[in-house]
Structures are given as C-alpha cells and as structure tokens.
Amino acid sequence: MENYNPLIIQRADPYIYKHTDGYYYFSASVPAYNLIELRRSKTISGLAHAMPRTIWRKHATGTGEESELIWAPEIHFVNGKWYVYYAAAHTTEFDANGMFQHRMYVIECDATDPMETEDNWVEKGRVQTPLDTFALDATVFEHQEHLYYVWAQKDPEIFGNTNIYIAEMENPWTLKTTPFMLTKPEYEWETQIFAVNEGPAILHRNGKFFLTFSGSATDENYCMGMLYADEDSDLLDPASWTKVDHPVFTSDVEHDLLGPGHNSFTVSEDGQKDLLVYHIRNYADIKGDPLYDPNRHTMIQEFSYDTDGFPVFGSPVQFTDLSN
C-alpha cells in the first residue's frame, strides 16, 4: 500500500471504518462544522477522490440544540444498523467556565447503504450522561456482547477541560451504567496551554484493549497518550486500566508535522496491517482562532508492535513530495 500524505485535505478528527461490504467509510469534522458527510472507497487512497454525501445538517442557528459547531462524527455499525456519534452545541459562545457548550448526539440509519440519502437518517437525540457539561468525541465498541461508550467530558470538580469516561450502553443511544473515569490530564505533556484528554480511540489486539487519546492544546502541543487493559478484565473498572506515563505520538516540529492527534484505527486493504489515522497541522503561525483555520489534514500510516504486544506508533510520516 502506497498512500499519499496528507490523505485527505482539511478533514480533522478523521475516522475510517472498513465495513463487511468491502468499503472504507470515512467521517470527519468539516471546516464549516455545519453538517455530517460520509464518503467511501474500496481503497484507502481512493478516499481522497471519493465524492461525499451529506447525511445530516445542523439545525438552524438560534433554534437550540444541535445548531452550531458539529464536531468529530464517527460512523459505526451496531446490531445491523448504522450510527453516527457526534458533538454539537446550541451556540458558538463559551459557557461560564470559558468552554464550548457541546453535548453528544447520535443519528441512526437502517438502510444497507448509509450514503443513499439523508432521508434515511433519523435523529436519536442526545446521549445523556449524569453531568450536564461540555461533552464530546464519543466512540463505541463491542466486546463479549457488551456495548461500551467512551467519551470526553468536563467535570467541574476536576482541574482542566475534559477527562475520558467509559460506560456500558443499554442500546446505541442510551447508557446503562454510570460513567467511570479512565484518565484525566495530569502529566506535563497533556496539560500544555490547556489540560485536555479527548478524542478516545479503541484498539483490540494481542489480548489487550488499548485506548489512545489526545492531550494539551490543539496546536503543536497536541499529542497522543495511551491506556491499556487486559481483554478479560472488567473494562468498567478504572483499576483495570494502566496509563502510559509518556505520550505515544508527538509533533515533528523540524518537518512541520504539528499536533498529530484525534486518531482512529483501521486496517490495510489485505487486512494484514494496522493503520493509524490522525490529523495534523503543517504550520504554526495561525491567524485568529485556530478553530476556524481549516488546515488540519487527515494522515494515515502503518504501525507495529513491540515484543510485549504493545503498539509502537513511531513518528508522523513525512508529507508526500509532490514535486514529481
């Protein structure tokens, strides 16, 4: 597999899911934060040229929930139906804590082809958690017939912006258990400018669950951290999870590979190689609010495992040389 990097221009928070129909499905934040779109291709490189279909649009500005800043949609296939988890705000203003006001939502589609028409997508509403605070970046995974929900949320009692939680789900839009906090920003590398743990992603390999996440401000300080748990442990028990004390994937400032993070995982076309999907910036001198700078780009690269079965992500690959 030879892929260009960046793979996809101006798509942040990238998520790639390889379905049983042979297609790679791709969802991500769009620069206007105004809609959810999907694209698909039978090859990863083809995603760069695959024509998106809009599957959901934000509610009209000023009408309340889900009317602004649609972030980090992830497409999942659960119990034979399609779901997209995303975060949305009712305003672009900050709350009293100086934070955005996102909550988490989900839409459902029971058609075979999730890109056929947006008419096939139904709003299942907000995913409720006990705390009514800034919440985002939900992902789900299944294990031994349990469905788990993992996300980032603010707790007013805890220093910093967001921590990462896990809960079991009763169905794809409702939690069954209380949330359990798995990690909060505590080390230097996850508290640069902002104390943040967000963008969780799950990798199930070698008898373990690995949970990667992103820490610090979303500039060149942004980086990936990791937790792991034995696959037979109680995944809802924070004591089952161990947090690696150092970041596992960071900027390469010399080559303008800045702030790699908000990752997901997929596999190569032949199913033999694990691939890391993430976004990156290629310049630091951003004018104005970085949120409205569209130039976070989707990257993809192989990674390997050490002799203990732990993933070794290495460093961000160089941008493809386009001069030939």
Next chain:
Amino acid sequence: MENYNPLIIQRADPYIYKHTDGYYYFSASVPAYNLIELRRSKTISGLAHAMPRTIWRKHATGTGEESELIWAPEIHFVNGKWYVYYAAAHTTEFDANGMFQHRMYVIECDATDPMETEDNWVEKGRVQTPLDTFALDATVFEHQEHLYYVWAQKDPEIFGNTNIYIAEMENPWTLKTTPFMLTKPEYEWETQIFAVNEGPAILHRNGKFFLTFSGSATDENYCMGMLYADEDSDLLDPASWTKVDHPVFTSDVEHDLLGPGHNSFTVSEDGQKDLLVYHIRNYADIKGDPLYDPNRHTMIQEFSYDTDGFPVFGSPVQFTDLSN
C-alpha cells in the same frame, strides 16, 4: 498524464494557473465561502493532496463590504506581482431584484511565493464599474501590452441575471475604458430556470481568442457556451466577437455528471496538451439551497481542436472508478 476525477473534492469555480516557477497554483470557492486559499503542486494530480494556505479572510459579518460569500477567486500574475480577483457581498440577503449583492474586489502580493504568509497580501479594494449592481467572476488577460478585464454583471435594463462584459484596464485594479457587453443570456440553453451568463474564461489559440462562459441555473442545466474573436481584431468591440449558438459542454445525466461549468484552462506538465478545468455535481436531489450544498467538485480533462482550429470539449469524463 493520468488524473483522477474528480481531481479535487468540494472545490467549485476552479482556477489553475501554471507559473514560471514550475508550480500549478490552484484557487477556487471553498464551501464555507469565508476565505481565499491557495495550493500548489508541480503536478496536476498532486493538487489533490497539496496543503492549502489561507491568504485572505472575509471581513467580520456585519461590518460592510467583503463580509460574506467570498466567491470564485482567481490567481493571476501581472506585471511581476500576484493578484487574486474575487467577488464578495456585504450580506447574505438578496437585493430588491431577488439577487445576491456581490461586487468585485482584488488583492495584491509582491512576494515571490504567494503562499508564504497572508501578511504579504494587500487589499486593493473594489474594482469599480459604471453600474453599481451584482457583479462577479472577474478574469484578466494580457494581449499586445494591453490588460483586459472580463466579468459578469447585472444590468437592470436587460432581462435575466448577468451578462458578460470586457474592458481594458489602466492597472490591475482599475478599469481604463467603459465596459462593452459581449454576451447576454438569450438562447434556451442559457436561460433554464435562471437567465445567466457567468464564469468567463479566456483561451488564446490558433489565431483566435475563445471566451467560454456558463449559462442557466447551477443545477444539471448549467452548461458552457462560447464566443470567439480574431486575435488581431479590436477585442473591446462586441462586433469582433461571434457567439456560438449552441452549448459547447453539457451534463451527462445518465452518468450523474451534472452541471459542468465555471471553467478555466491550463496545460499539461509537458506543456503539450490543453486541459479544461471545471466543476460538476454528482447528484441532483439536493436538500435546501444548492448554494450551501458543498458537493461541487473540480474536474480536469484534455480537449482537442477541429480542423478550423476551434476547441472541441466533448463531454464530461466519467468519474474515476475507485473500486480497485
């Protein structure tokens, strides 16, 4: 040359300029209509993965001119400096004629690398024409030491939305002569849903100037028309120009190649082949205002000439098959 089509996802009104530094520079409308960006690559196919740089941002909403709907930026190199011509409105609302309220503007950069930083770009303000009406889609070209400006504008005295005009320029931001109208929407193929002539592009070949433009509504009715003039004629004289009575490039509805238009021209890497650049839609069932549907994509394809030296554009090429 083997290029994927679409070449670039979600870029409308595409403009590609091959500079003396060996780079192809690309400018186009972005889906959020909020900024002007450039990308460049030494190959055309590389433009799909080339990382854009923002070079100018719209003024803040509510502050007057150039604060909304930045459309159709074109990058040109004139007298040793870079210019980008674009249209902008002061509001997203319609005027009394039910039309958008764009006027034409230009920015200038005297750095060698136009992508180095947006700090190098200076606003030269509005390009004034005698009529204070909806105006957009400006392009410029030089011939025998004269600089010409070609654009689309509403004349309240003429039926329809916009006509196409030419004038000579005193400098890259000021007209020297009055405008001369070269074409207005009159045939059936340029008056479907809306009577429109817009998106002019200039091709100088075989002793002639060819002026292509786009007509009708921007759905599957959108198509390209053409005028031509002898290169030695007075280009400001409408009588020098002959309008072809039929469209020269239209939809292929059977293959979902819909509304090709707003074209520009470039040449292959070896300089031997002329290439047509345009945008297209791939589905007709758009929800809501088509203006806010981001899925107009940049296409590129070769074209040839007939025995009289006239361009033969053929039909839109099929989308590249991404299933392998």
